[in-house]
Amino acid sequence: MGVPQKRYHLDTIARFALMHARSYPRMARYHDWLPFNDIYSSAANLFRQNALRKVISSRFSFLFVDEYQDCTSTQHDMILSLSESLSCIILGDPLQGIFGFDIPLVDWPTQVDPHFEQLAPLITPYRWAKTNPALGEWLIGIRGSIEAGEQIDLLNAPVNHIQTTDLAADQLRLCYHSINLQGSVVSLLNWPNQAQDICRKLKGNFLCAETMEMDDLLQAAIVIDQADGSDLALEVIKFASCCFSGLPEYVKHIHDKLRNHDADFSHMRKHPAFIESVRQIVHGEKIKACITFLRLCKSASGVYLFRGELYSGMMKVLEEKLLTPNQDLKIIAKEWIEKRRFWSKNTRRLVVSRPLLVKGLEYDHCFVLDTKLKKHELYVSLTRGAKTLTVLNDSNIIRIAPPTTRISRPSMQGTLWDYIP
DSSP, rough: OOOGGGOOOOOOOHHHHHHHHHHSSSTTTOOTTOOOOHHHHHHHHHTTSHHHHHHHHHHHSSSEEGGGGGGGHHHHHHHHHHTTTTTTEEOOOGGGGOOOOOOOOOIIIIITTTSOOOOOOOOGGGTTTOOHHHHHHHHHHHHHHTTTTTOOEOOOOSSSSEEOHHHHHHHHHHHHTTTTTTSOEEEEOOSSHHHHHHHTTTTTSSSEEESSOOHHHHHHHHHHHHHHHHHHHHHHHHHHHHHEEEEOHHHHHHHHHHHOOOOTTTOOOOOOOHHHHHHHHSSSSSSHHHHHHHHHHHHTTEEEEEHHHHHHHHHHHHHHHHHHHTTOHHHHHHHHHHHHHTTTOOSSSSEEOOHHHTTTTTTTEEEEEEOOOOOHHHHHHHEEEEEEEEEEEEESSEOOOOTTTOOOOOOSSOOOGGGOO
16 A cells, blocks of 8 residues: 555554563563463553553554454453554454354444444445456345345356255365366365365365464474374374375375384385385484475375465474474474464465455355355355355255354265375
8 A cells, every 4th residue: 555664563453462461561460371362351451551551652643453343352342442542443344253262252233333433334345346246236135134144045146056966076076167267266165174175185276275373283293393203203194194185005004004013114115215204203303304204295296285384384394493403393383373374365276265264355266165154154155256156055045054053064084095096
């Protein structure tokens, strides 16, 4: 927008709260062991004190908060405390509030409306104005029905509706079909294991989107840092199997030997680079050998990388560990994950993701491959594609799951090794 960087400060609510609570621990009554939800309360109390009001108002003139529908009640109270010192503008859409899990999200009518003047709602579907006006108007038209939890009829909608009798097969077929489309494509499923399973079968054509928290990377870093010998080699192979499809049969053979407490590979004459990297993991420079093994997996014939963000994250963390050998891998991983929050979201052309991970993003084509969704997730899913929207369902009616419904997580058939040719 042309605003000089020195004229603004861009941050997350969590980081802003933590930064100030740590800077004034006595005034905020901050301790390192405080859970984040309590840190927001500490920060809110801090910002209401006269000394901090002067600090804040001397540094800033305005406060803009985007995606306000995803604020928790304690975050909301912190924003209210800042609004006592600054002019405050918030932007949000309650129908896109999908991050309320253990901690409830802010309630718009009772908590937001009493404190902020509501401006005229934005009802022009700009995202679709030049690409698919009919789709934009249809989405505006069904918004009220989604809010009310009513069923959505796709019969005459400007939507590519595919009626299925074999959901899993048609999900895979549509993903392969979408490869030939011009522009960016997102295919949406409900659960992480669904997204990973279908990406594993797509031979590296699609990227499997990762969460901002990168929990799988953090857990793998903790396990790898704590393991040694054969256990470490098993964990590295397990991590590789989470990132790659088509791992060679000899990697499975190495895995099986290690699982049976057999680290003697002297009889294995083929693939010496792989064997030596595993031997080094068990007996030698474990971090350097882990990097070598993962790179060998990536370059092996017939192997496809489908969790590129997870793989590249681990490689960055392991490489940093080589430079700072006394630092815990967990700490390095946490620092890398925190830095990643401020990078632009992934821009790969072909992505398999979940409603939770694509809010705020736009693609040319969106494929909703599972409609067992609650209203917020459904609305986010239907509004991602600027040019086309394709919905896979067992009928022309989408029935919105009630708020109290627990949507069961589907189980995946087979094991990781079933995908090795």
